[in-house]
Amino acid sequence: MSPDPIPSLAPDEFAPETAYLNTASMGLPPARTRAVLAEDLAEWAAGRANPVRYDIPVGTSRACFARLVGARPEQVAIGSQVSSLVGLIAAALPAGAEVLLGQGDFTSLTQPFHGRGDLKVRTVPLEELAASVGPATALVAVSAVQSADGRVADIAALRAATTAHGARLLVDGTQAVGWLPIRADQVDYLVCGAYKWLLAPRGTAFLVVSPEAAANLRPIAAGWYAGEDPWAECYDTVRLATSARRFDVAPAWHAFAGTAPSLALIEELTPARIGAHNLALAERFRAGLAGLGHRPVPGESAIVSTPGLGTAAAELARAGVVMSNRAGNLRAAFHLYTTSADVDRALDVLSGLPSPAAEG
Template sequence: METFESLVRAEFAPQNTYLNTASNGLLPARTVTALHEAVRLRVDGGPLDPLFDDVEAARAAFARLAGVPAARVAAGSSVAAHTGVIAAALPAGAEVLTAEDDFTSVLNPFHVRGDLKVRAVPLERLAEAVRPDTALVAVSAAQSADGRVADLPALREAAREHGARTYLDFSQAAGWLPMDASLYDFTAVTCYKWLLGPHGAAFLVLPEDFGGLTPVLAGWVAGEVPMNSCYGPVTELAHSARRFDLTPALFSYAGLRRSLELIEEIGVDAVHAHDLALADRFRAGLRGLGREPVPAPGSPIVSVPGLGHRQSELARAGVQVSERAGRLRASFHLYNTPADVDRLLDVLSG
């Protein structure tokens, strides 16, 4: 039986100290191979059927990770598009409760409607800010800027008490944080971060009754029989959440299928323990340097005030991190090691 370490070594060999998964995850070797095979299929004029099979295999794999039936999962290309479908279904004047400075893709489609009441509060106050007239609570499970994790049990309870719906973006959480999408009304994920996929693939989880949403972006792939839905209006939408599919970026899903396969082989619980141990090692090392990170317990994303300006210096030293909101942001994933943490601390110590 292969171990965590052997699986990771077989898939990754970064040439630098890569601590930036919150921006982009590294592609596993099997994913790169699948991308090459997909391109070769098109170069040789092969049929598209195998690539559409990859979409369905990726949908099923993500559904298993999310703890829901595949029939509840729609395939798309971005969280913003999924948010737009949800925003389009809200009645004029509906209140949408959000977290201050959350990622734009979770927020902007509600704002551009122009006729919704969008209210933002600090993440820590989100649950207590739900009111009887709140129609929807929209928030990232983990914040992009600093890694803070929302109090999801408190949020679910507050939403249930007041009859509000919930929309969770797991883009900065799926892949390291065990998730159960059945606990929320709507859940979106983009797959090029912690799920290690190529850009251009995202998923939306909906209730079995679709939660009152209308597939306003539906094209031919949203038909119950897509090849019978190529001309004129779609006369029969898919009976599953596939009615909310967007025309897939086939190469992206060909690769994503293999990335999700790897996550399943290793197990999210094992990734969770590994990633958090590295983040905690970095937090402890920072305190030894007299630095205090933004409090984000239980997160593999560590944001450090006052060090954002060191990002370029770190890059020159072969250490890849981000600068976000003026802070240095390091993020740790399955291909990272304690030596990577120590290298980052060594450069920061001068």
């Protein structure tokens, strides 16, 4: 474990009162986001809020997210949560279509396909996903980074496999976009909830659709905001937008007010720089865990999970170190506000707990 200190990438934006290692559950808001939300709440309470003006942070957020993943704004639809955006894709599949999923993936991605009831859903271990794509596969759906244990999917191998067999590829970037560089042109569909690594309030999500894949989707949840001119056509029916905005749902106004400044910070720091910071901290933690006799899930990821140690999350919380218990794993997540002092504090608390050998 390197003794060199690793500071926060944005010390003026964050001042957590804990060693916060739980971004995989919920990101922390930057100071700029807190200021915007406070002003927005004051305007609302004073009766000066104007609904039309919320189009500005919505548009800013859409454009910024597009830049982060190498897409064009007209390819990006907005939503409130991942599962409803995935539902658009699930609804477009013909009855009997084969959908290939990774074992243990998060249900916001998987349940819309299981819920159809008339699809052939096949689940295989993550490391076998690319090799399992076949001529009958219509769609592969996978998280870029696994929620439970931080494993990173091989998107390039999946893209090659789906291309070879004429299948579509859907990637959930919720646990990745913001620290792991992902390009939308690697996939057919990219969905992402913004309240984790993108540091936004809960209630904003994005769907990026390739032009070819967009032709297969039906805007089944379209309302007034999916129109070409939403504020001019609010009644009877609307002319749907010709861009991916036709898949929009009406935005959660206050959430998008806070999303725009948070995304701006991620763009300023860049996912590449944030990722290097996060991985350095994760490696420091892995080395420390090994020194304590623990065996975290191997790999290079900003999420480090240690099987069988999940119950330690409660003891860590009492000591001011915030992690989570996921599928029996102790899950730590390192982001731009995490420091080496946070890592060392967590390891110090864990060193006082019984070792796996002693527990056995």
